[in-house]
Amino acid sequence: MKKLLDEARKNKIAVGAFSVGNMEMVMGAVKAAEELKTPIILQIAEVRLKNSPLELMGSMMLAAAENSKVDIAVHLDHGLRVETVDKALKLGFTSVMFDGSLLELEDNIKTVKSVVARAREYGATVEAELGVVGGNEGEGKKHDIMCTRPADAERFCIETGVDALAVAIGNAHGNYPVSPVLRFDVLEEIHKKTDTPLVLHGGTGISDEQFRKAIKLGVRKVNIATASFDRLAEYAKAYCDSKDKANYFELSAAEVQGVYENAKKHIKVFSFID
Numbered sequence: 001m002k003k004l005l006d007e008a009r010k011n012k013i014a015v016g017a018f019s020v021g022n023m024e025m026v027m028g029a030v031k032a033a034e035e036l037k038t039p040i041i042l043q044i045a046e047v048r049l050k051n052s053p054l055e056l057m058g059s060m061m062l063a064a065a066e067n068s069k070v071d072i073a074v075h076l077d078h079g080l081r082v083e084t085v086d087k088a089l090k091l092g093f094t095s096v097m098f099d100g101s102l103l104e105l106e107d108n109i110k111t112v113k114s115v116v117a118r119a120r121e122y123g124a125t126v127e128a129e130l131g132v133v134g135g136n137e138g139e140g141k142k143h144d145i146m147c148t149r150p151a152d153a154e155r156f157c158i159e160t161g162v163d164a165l166a167v168a169i170g171n172a173h174g175n176y177p178v179s180p181v182l183r184f185d186v187l188e189e190i191h192k193k194t195d196t197p198l199v200l201h202g203g204t205g206i207s208d209e210q211f212r213k214a215i216k217l218g219v220r221k222v223n224i225a226t227a228s229f230d231r232l233a234e235y236a237k238a239y240c241d242s243k244d245k246a247n248y249f250e251l252s253a254a255e256v257q258g259v260y261e262n263a264k265k266h267i268k269v270f271s272f273i274d
Contacts, residue, residue: 001073001095001221002125002163004039005197008220014200014211014270017041018263019077019225021052024252025232026064028259034069038267041095041221043075046084054084058091065094075127077223085115089122095163097127105130105152112160127199127221130156131168147186154193164197164221169214171202182210184217191218199223204230208269215270224266231258 004015018029020042033040042061044052058074065072076088076096085096098115100108112128119126131148148167157165167190169183191198197220203211204226211222235258240246267273 001041001075001127004041004071004073005164005220007039009197012216013272014215014220014222015039015041015073016263016267016270017043017075017077017199017221017223018228018259018266019043019045019048019223020057020061021048021229022057022255023060024255025228025259026060028232028256028261029228029263030064030068030072031256031260032263032267033072036264036267036271036273037070038271039071039073040263040267041073041075043077043223045077045225046080047078049084054087054091058088058093062092077225078129082111082115082118086118089119089124093124095119095125095127097129097166099129099166101129101131101166101168105156109156109159112156112162116161125163127164127166128156128160128162129166129168129199129201147183148190150186150189150193153190157194157196162196164199165194166199166201166223169200171200171206182206182214184213187214187217187219197221203227203266211269212272215272222266222270224262227266228259228262231262234258 008015018040020026044057061074065074073094076093078099079085079097080099085098088096096119098112100111116126130153131146147169169187170181198218199221200214200219201223203222203224232255235254239251239254
């Protein structure tokens with residue numbers, strides 16, 4: 001992941017990180033990346049593992065990355081337990097996230113520092129979160145937004161050595177009930193205080209203009225999850241509603257198409273392709 005983020009910084013763009021939950025989501029995201037000749041990140045969050053077991057999804061994601069025509073990083077998103085992070089590393093994930101955002105700052109730093117040391121043994125890179133991104137990640141507990149403090153971000157990055165930092169600037173997981181009000185002033189201050197690539201979670205519902213402004217202020221990775229799951233479900237429903245008798249293979253193709261179109265749209269925004 002670090003390689004992709006460094007290239008994104010050089011080109012002043014961001015890498016799309018697409019959450020997946022089944023084979024069709026993997027295929028749709030990879031299809032979009034290959035068509036646009038643009039690297040992406042395939043990721044899965046710990047809260048999704050009860051529906052999409054890591055040992056099954058991880059192997060599929062890694063195989064897709066290895067066989068892709070473009071560079072793809074395979075990432076554990078929102079790892080909540082060190083045990084899960086360790087399992088992803090052993091499977092061959094090229095990057096992992098430990099989300100200690102609900103911990104006290106000192107505990108977050110201590111735990112992330114240990115995760116970074118462990119990841120280095122596997123040649124993998126690490127993302128962490130500081131501040132609290134609001135909303136509901138999967139079926140997890142709903143959290144109120146707590147913006148990242150720029151001074152804390154500076155200290156956190158220095159002491160942990162993380163390769164990417166997810167920040168809270170008014171963004172939230174899931175569907176926004178109203179358009180989000182993002183604190184670009186906070187983002188700008190964080191960007192000034194650290195050279196670490198920044199990550200924007202809660203991408204569903206953020207406008208193209210907001211995405212591009214955030215990218216200009218140091219965001220190098222943007223997570224897209226809810227939009228992809230929603231689009232897959234919409235395409236699956238539309239297909240089934242149009243048929244007296246559904247066909248599995250046609251249904252699968254419809255799901256791939258939905259995710260492909262969503263991924264393609266976001267890759268173009270993040271890469272400033274008109």
